[in-house]
Amino acid sequence: MTDWWPVFLKEMLHFKRKLLRLGYIFSAMMAPIIYLVTFGLGLGKTVTLTEGTDYLTFLLPGLVAMSSMNNSYTWVASALNLSRIYFKTFQILIQSPIKPFSIMIGEVLAGMVKGIFASLLIILVGIFVPSDFSINLIFLLTLILNCFMFASLGLITGMITKSHEDTATYSNFFIMPMAFFSGTFFSIERIPYIFKPIIYIMPLTHTNILIRKSTLDLDGTISLLVIIFYCAIFFCLGARLIANYRE
Numbered sequence: 001m002t003d004w005w006p007v008f009l010k011e012m013l014h015f016k017r018k019l020l021r022l023g024y025i026f027s028a029m030m031a032p033i034i035y036l037v038t039f040g041l042g043l044g045k046t047v048t049l050t051e052g053t054d055y056l057t058f059l060l061p062g063l064v065a066m067s068s069m070n071n072s073y074t075w076v077a078s079a080l081n082l083s084r085i086y087f088k089t090f091q092i093l094i095q096s097p098i099k100p101f102s103i104m105i106g107e108v109l110a111g112m113v114k115g116i117f118a119s120l121l122i123i124l125v126g127i128f129v130p131s132d133f134s135i136n137l138i139f140l141l142t143l144i145l146n147c148f149m150f151a152s153l154g155l156i157t158g159m160i161t162k163s164h165e166d167t168a169t170y171s172n173f174f175i176m177p178m179a180f181f182s183g184t185f186f187s188i189e190r191i192p193y194i195f196k197p198i199i200y201i202m203p204l205t206h207t208n209i210l211i212r213k214s215t216l217d218l219d220g221t222i223s224l225l226v227i228i229f230y231c232a233i234f235f236c237l238g239a240r241l242i243a244n245y246r247e
Contacts, residue, residue, distance in 0.1 A: 003098045007106025011079070015114060029121045031070075032063045036125065039185055056131040061139065061211045062184035064119045064126075065146055069204055072115030072147040073154040073175055076107055080158025081167050100242040104155065104235065111151025112144070119143055138220070142211040145227050149203055152234035159241040183208035203230045 019025070039059060084090040093103060126133045157170045182188070182204035191199055199205050206223035213220040 003102030004106035004109070007093065007098065007103050008109050011107065011110030012113065014079070015110070025121070029118075029125070032067050032122045033125060035063060035066075035185070036060070036122075036129070054131060056129060057133050058187075058212070059185065060122070060126040060129075060131060060133040062208050064122050064143065065204060065207045065211050066179050066184045067122050068115040068119040068143055068147050069150045069178065069207070070175065071118035072111045073150040073157070074171065075114045076111035076151050076154030077157040077161075077167050077170070078164070080107065080155060081161050081164055084158065085161075085163065094242075094245055100245075101239050103242050104152075104239040107155050108148060108151045108235065108238070111154055112147040115147035115151065116143065119147075136214060138213050138216060139211055142207055142224075142227070145224075145231060146204075146207045146211075149207075149227060149231045149234060152231065152238050153203075155238040156234060156241060159238065159245070178202045178204040203227065 036059065039055075080090065083093075094100075123135070157167060161167050161170065181191070181199060182202045183199075184204070188196070188199055188205060188208075203226075206226045210220050210223040210227065216224070
């Protein structure tokens with residue numbers, strides 16, 4: 001039951017090295033802060049929301065969701081792709097007496113740590129800007145599930161890509177559209193009705209719905225169930241890919 005620990009520890013040692021570089025911390029914060037300044041502080045006063053909240057309060061949870069998605073997904077997808085194709089260290093891991101399910105757990109948990117760390121940086125910034133931004137249990141639960149979901153998706157991408165360039169391609173087709181069209185910067189209620197079925201298929205849409213809830217109402221419960229469904233599908237598919245790996 002502890003086979004996952006060496007996999008997790010290996011990734012955390014790599015992460016520790018990055019934390020010693022100020023450039024990594026600034027790079028993790030740069031994009032969300034640019035969005036915060038541009039949209040929140042720059043355009044926030046000119047934006048009116050039907051939800052009755054100011055725009056900066058609306059934007060901050062979305063930035064947390066987006067940052068946790070980007071960092072959880074990108075770290076696992078890129079690291080696994082490089083270790084599998086270029087460094088060949090993943091093959092050594094497969095040949096070791098560690099079960100595929102344990103490899104999946106270790107990699108996903110490591111991705112979650114990095115996603116949560118990046119999110120904490122945004123939360124710290126959000127505490128010091130003038131807004132009604134607050135954190136509750138639903139917020140924390142959603143953040144953890146979102147990191148789990150996209151770390152699992154990142155592992156799938158890392159397992160199926162044939163080159164490092166393919167990782168960027170998948171990100172451009174799936175991650176980037178979700179960042180902008182899943183309710184991060186504007187309410188999905190303003191999206192034309194014809195596009196809403198596509199928007200509601202995107203996992204980040206339900207993260208953005210749930211992370212802004214103060215109580216678990218019907219919409220929040222549906223989004224929670226959808227997120228759990230995606231978590232289960234992505235995790236099981238990733239574990240299957242590792243179990244059937246034959247390169």
